[in-house]
Amino acid sequence: MDFFSSSGVFYALIAVFLAGAIGALFLRRKDSAANIWGNSLAATGSLAGLLFAGASLLHGSATAFSLGTSFPLLTLTFRLDRLSAFFMLTVCFVALICSVYAIGYVRHYYGKYSVGVLGFFYNIFIASMILVMTVHNALFFLIVWEVMSLASYFLVIYESRQSANIRAGSFYLIMTHTGTAFIIVSFLLMYKVTGSFDFETIAAGLAGASALMKNAIFLTALIGFGVKAGIIPLHTWLPGAHPAAPSHVSALMSGVMIKTGIYMLMRISLDILTGSYWWGIALLAIGAASSLLGVLYALSEHDLKRLLAYHSIENIGIILLGLGSAVVFSSAGMDTLAVLALAAALFHTLNHATFKALLFLGAGSVIAATHTRNIEKYGGLIRYMPLTALFFLIGAMAISALPPLNGFFSEWLTFQAMFQGVTAFGLTTRIVFILAIGSLAFTGGLAAACFVKAFGITFLARPRSEAIAAAREPSVLSRLAMAGMSAAIIGLGLFSGVVMRLLEGVAGSLGSLRGAAPPGSAQFQSVSIENGFARISMPVVFAGIAVAFIGVMAAVYSFTRKRKTITGPTWDCGTRLTPRMEITATGFSRSIITVMRGVLRPSSETEIEYHDANRYFPKFGTVTMGLRDIYQPFIYRPLRELTAMIARHVRKVQGGNVNAYILYIFLTLIGLLILLDVGS
Amino acid sequence: MFADAREKFPAGSHPANVNGRMFRRSLAIRLVTAGSTNACEQELVALGNSYYDVERFGVCFVASPRHADVLMVxxxxxxxxxxxxxxxxxxxxxxxxxxxxGDDAIDGGLFRGSYAVLDGARSVIPVDYEIPGDPPTPTLIIGALMSILADLSGMQAQKT
Amino acid sequence: MGFDITVFTAAVLLHFTNKNISAIRLYMVQSAAIGLLLLASTLDRFTPLLLIAAIATITVKVLVAPYFFYGLTKRHDLKFSVSTYLNPPVTLAAIAGLLVLTQIDFFTPLVSLGTSEEKLLRLAFATILVSLLLSINRRGALSQVLGILSLENGIVSFALFAGLEQSPGFQLGITFNILIWVIIATVFASMIFRKFGSLDVTSMKKLRD
Structure with missing residues (x-):
């Protein structure tokens, strides 16, 4: 165990990723070699990372190691406390599955795009995510953060022959750099107070900082990391960028990359700083808005991967509900409840990583088989890809929080944490918590509706396009990867009591929650919260569902065993049934969109062409339904116009005259000297 | 009056694969209009009105053959x-x-021998019961249905 | 002392020359003063690197560069503009202002670098500022280049009086500077060679087109 958590293993696994990256680049002339080299090394590195992080997590105490550099303020410090180890574990697990999947999946890029380049950026991307979760120096953090952003940017624009991807990538690049700017401001504020870029020193030094400074640090960090996490209204890059990348990368981006934002928000609001009340309320509000709006947008989406991307926003919202509750509890001194809420947030982080990755991998298999992302073109895929359908169903059930899968447990925990908030606080806070609970409940229902749509329209009924008939299951490795992820989802559901105990330890290790009593008892057999306020036993739930399932099957069998089954054609009232008669995704979600039109502002167009001038006999009709983008005109366009206006004024300064430029240098020099003099 | 009709029209023979309790004295009928003159349909429509009200006998017309026990032609x-x-x-x-x-459905009736018709349902599918008349009156139809029900249930007609 | 005043005076006079030739000569004089300063400090305390720096300075700045400029302006009829943005009285006022700025106790942190030669240090700094002003003020390319070169001389003299002449960094800096000079000149020459197929400067008349 100690061997795995040693620094040598860590350096070795980073080296493996680098070797994978560079080797893939060298092998780029031969696609299959680059594929196998890049992805198998990524899988190896991820496996090593999994062992390393797991050992560190079980080890309990934080391990730190560092490499010096000749630059001042920049030391390559790594520190694995339990929070880092937990997030690294999540990254490595998802990366392992995705890499195994990729070996089979990447084949369809052979001869179209350079597989070597994909392998290069893919390895760099995973390694940088691992580094983001483990570094302990703000400058170093910014460097690896930037590497992660750039690597993911290049993965987003990987299918570069589609101009939409380039557009999505550029928008992502701009947004992520805007976020990075805020992060830099946040770190510089920390530096200004503490004079150090080391997180440890910052945490110690910030204890006595003024409330204004802390608020400023939190706010800039919230915006900066919120962009990466995809909170509403900073989410606009996400539905464009995630679908554009190859699917195993989408799985990583949606499953774990956006969690880097969550990780840093947790670290800043509860570890480095001590949360204050309004931060928690703000996080709750953002979480409620993100979860509700995210799922509503997902419902109206017909692009399978965009739909999943919107669900990422929703789940980030759910995680933020947990985190926000934790901050509120922590600010009120209720550390035990804070641990409960944070454990819920952490659990949902892990769960979302698993089922969202699985869903993206399933979606990737479907898209690779059908060559379209429009779910209106799918249908009946369950007959051609039964295993993929099964895995997708497991993922869909987990994300819809259906028991006994893992999504159910973490949402249940989040609910319990917020119920505690209702009982523990006075009227105003209570109202906030009640509203948050309402939004989470509503979100859960809509998510289930959305995945009924996503699964039903994709896999059930009859094929709606010719391409479906040619659809085949993905390769063995891809199926194996999806099976592994499905097993993990079921396992996390079954063993959620054990995981919960581990996560309580993780939550309790954060700076402002250290030494908090655990919120009840978490065992494999049952989890009990706050002296029996709520109690759940996942094995019993499993057993109950299994018994009910077996009972129903047995009953059905015993009633029908004497009957003869005749298979015949569907009764079609004498007409011929065509796929056009099936319910469409638009039709399915239309009623909900219409109910929510105050929020979603749908644009609906109906076009009917008639046979006759009197308009009695319609020839055919088309209904187009879309959502108007409310973020562009109200937030982004004004910002853009402001920037353009400033730029127009700034342009006057740049006249193309060399003398003027030298004059600027001259004036700056004089100004700096005067400033230096005044300062001393 | 229905009793008379029943005695007058023993509509057909009991199908072999029907056991006595299967229909529980209720029939769901799917009607197929196979080139009718609409006369029979008028009488069938009358069955649903408040005077005849065939549903009180457990007979109803359904919209899909999947829901039906009886195919009426x-x-x-x-x-x-x-x-x-x-x-x-x-x-x-x-x-x-x-x-x-109706007579048309039994053997072609008026249209028997025409090039356009197949001379009754029997030429296409096996027919279990026949209700003659051109068209039969609602009373006759109800009486026939009652005797069919009784026959299917294995009961004596007089009991119901 | 004398050398430094020469350097400063040359920088001031560069502002008021109307001819390219005299500007080049002034630069030559300024560079010679710097070279001699360097040589003098070699006498003070000998290091081979410093000697190399001094000799390189004299060779490149006093001989090669002026010859190069001279050739450009004189023999090939390339007229560089010497017109300015500010008229001479305003220029003089600006120079005076800069001089005052350096002489008042404003730049204390800067001047405290070398306590022994404080006055010279202030003067050297004034040279830097005045040279920079030259680059800003002149419209012509050659004058601007001369302004930058003069600025460079000012920096060297500032470093000298700040007591940095014995530091290997400084000596390396000068040598490196000269090296850059040579590289730029070589690149320039080779570009001309590629463009015109000859280094015979007579064919460079086409440059005017």
Whole structure:
């Protein structure tokens, strides 16, 4: 165990990723070699990372190691406390599955795009995510953060022959750099107070900082990391960028990359700083808005991967509900409840990583088989890809929080944490918590509706396009990867009591929650919260569902065993049934969109062409339904116009005259000297 | 008055695969109009009004053959309706009972021998019961249905 | 002392020359003063690197560069503009202002670098500022280049009086500076060679087109 958590293993696994990256680049002339080299090394590195992080997590105490550099303020410090180890574990697990999947999946890029380049950026991307979760120096953090952003940017624009991807990538690049700017401001504020870029020193030094400074640090960090996490209204890059990348990368981006934002928000609001009340309320509000709006947008989406991307926003919202509750509890001194809420947030982080990755991998298999992302073109895929359908169903059930899968447990925990908030606080806070609970409940229902749509329209009924008939299951490795992820989802559901105990330890290790009593008892057999306020036993739930399932099957069998089954054609009232008669995704979600039109502002167009001038006999009709983008005109366009206006004024300064430029240098020099003099 | 009608029209013979308790004295009927003159339909419509009100006897007309116990055919079965009739018959769950309503449906009636018709339902599908008349009156139809029900349930007609 | 005043005076006079030739000569004089300063400090305390720096400075700045400029302006009829943005009285006022700025106790942190030669240090700094002003003020390319070169001389003299002449960094800096000079000149020459197929400067008349 100690061997795995040693620094040598860590350096070795980073080296493996680098070797994978560079080797893939060298092998780029031969696609299959680059594929196998890049992805198998990524899988190896991820496996090593999994062992390393797991050992560190079980080890309990934080391990730190560092490499010096000749630059001042920049030391390559790594520190694995339990929070880092937990997030690294999540990254490595998802990366392992995705890499195994990729070996089979990447084949369809052979001869179209350079597989070597994909392998290069893919390895760099995973390694940088691992580094983001483990570094302990703000400058170093910014460097690896930037590497992660750039690597993911290049993965987003990987299918570069589609101009939409380039557009999505550029928008992502701009947004992520805007976020990075805020992060830099946040770190510089920390530096200004503490004079150090080391997180440890910052945490110690910030204890006595003024409330204004802390608020400023939190706010800039919230915006900066919120962009990466995809909170509403900073989410606009996400539905464009995630679908554009190859699917195993989408799985990583949606499953774990956006969690880097969550990780840093947790670290800043509860570890480095001590949360204050309004931060928690703000996080709750953002979480409620993100979860509700995210799922509503997902419902109206017909692009399978965009739909999943919107669900990422929703789940980030759910995680933020947990985190926000934790901050509120922590600010009120209720550390035990804070641990409960944070454990819920952490659990949902892990769960979302698993089922969202699985869903993206399933979606990737479907898209690779059908060559379209429009779910209106799918249908009946369950007959051609039964295993993929099964895995997708497991993922869909987990994300819809259906028991006994893992999504159910973490949402249940989040609910319990917020119920505690209702009982523990006075009227105003209570109202906030009640509203948050309402939004989470509503979100859960809509998510289930959305995945009924996503699964039903994709896999059930009859094929709606010719391409479906040619659809085949993905390769063995891809199926194996999806099976592994499905097993993990079921396992996390079954063993959620054990995981919960581990996560309580993780939550309790954060700076402002250290030494908090655990919120009840978490065992494999049952989890009990706050002296029996709520109690759940996942094995019993499993057993109950299994018994009910077996009972129903047995009953059905015993009633029908004497009957003869005749298979015949569907009764079609004498007409011929065509796929056009099936319910469409638009039709399915239309009623909900219409109910929510105050929020979603749908644009609906109906076009009917008639046979006759009197308009009695319609020839055919088309209904187009879309959502108007409310973020562009109200937030982004004004910002853009402001920037353009400033730029127009700034342009006057740049006249193309060399003398003027030298004059600027001259004036700056004089100004700096005067400033230096005044300062001393 | 229905008792008279029942005695007058023993509509047909009991199908072999029907056991006594299967229909519980209730019939769900799917009607196929196979080239009828609409006369029979008028009488059938009358069955639903408040005077005759056939539903009080447990007889109802349903919208899909999947829901039906009985396939009722009217009209002499034109060539164009042959496939539709066959398909509907196949769509009926077993055990299925076929009732030909009116002289046209029994043997072609007025239209017998025409090039356009197939001379009754029997030429396309097996018919279990026949209700003669051109068209039969609602009273007759109800009486016939009652005797069919009684026959299917294995009961004596007089008891009901 | 004398050398430094020469350097400063040359920088001031560069502002008021109307001819390219005299500007080049002034630069030559300024560079010679710097070279001699360097040589003098070699006498003070000998290091081979410093000697190399001094000799390189004299060779490149006093001989090669002026010859190069001279050739450009004189023999090939390339007229560089010497017109300015500010008229001479305003220029003089600006120079005076800069001089005052350096002489008042404003730049204390800067001047405290070398306590022994404080006055010279202030003067050297004034040279830097005045040279920079030259680059800003002149419209012509050659004058601007001369302004930058003069600025460079000012920096060297500032470093000298700040007591940095013995530091290897400084000596390396000068040598490196000269090296850059040579590289730029070589690149320039080779570009001309590629463009015109000859280094015979007579064919460079086409440059005017």
């Amino acid at each position: 009217t009209g002499p079965v034109t060539r164009n309706m042959r496939d539709a009739l066959l398909k509907t018959y196949e769509a009926l769950p077993t055990p299925r009972i076929v009732v030909a309503l």
